[in-house]
Amino acid sequence: MNIISLLILSCNDNNASNQTSNFVETDSTNNITSDNMDMHNMTWYTANFEYEGLPLFVRKPGFENIYEFESKFPFLFFVSHQLDSVMENGLPTADYNLTLMKFDSFMTDLFSTGIEGIPVLKETYNGERNYWYYVDSDKYTDQKKQFIQENFPNLKIQVNCALDEKWGFIREYPFDLYPG
Secondary structure, three states: OOHHHHHHHHHOOOOOOOEOOOOEEEOOOOOEEOOEOOOOOOOEEEEEEEEOOEEEEEEEEOEOOHHHHOOOOOEEEEEEEEOOOEOOOOOEOHHHHHHOHHHHHHHHOOOOEOOOEEEEEEEEEOOEEEEEEEEOOOOOHHHHHHHHHHHOOOOEEEEEEEEOOOOHHHHOOOEOOOOO
């Protein structure tokens, strides 16, 4: 079983009981559609939850209908960044979090949005920041890892990709990310 399968299984944990999410709109300009894929000038939504006794902060792009991309992007691509400076609760320290802004922006542009893939979630939990995408192929794993490491050589990252044709990750996430 690969890491993504394990993560999907852990997201199905009864501990979270598929709670209803309360996302707050941030960076509001517009929602993403297949005709408008401008990720920097779009609405993003944030929420925070408690999961297994720790805070979980999530950020997702404002897709009008994310499931319109399901058949085009059947692979779940995952980048995990082990944070260097965290508080006892696993969240990054405030000063350190500010230093991650450039990397977060870089990760938004990791794929040619709408062509190679789409970002679906950024989560911060238990000393890690995880970036989740759906992409058209598993060919990107080594290429994107190298690209990230060339631009941010001091970061500790892990990259994985797995087939997820039914989009089980976001459908089975412990909180309702994309109703519908």
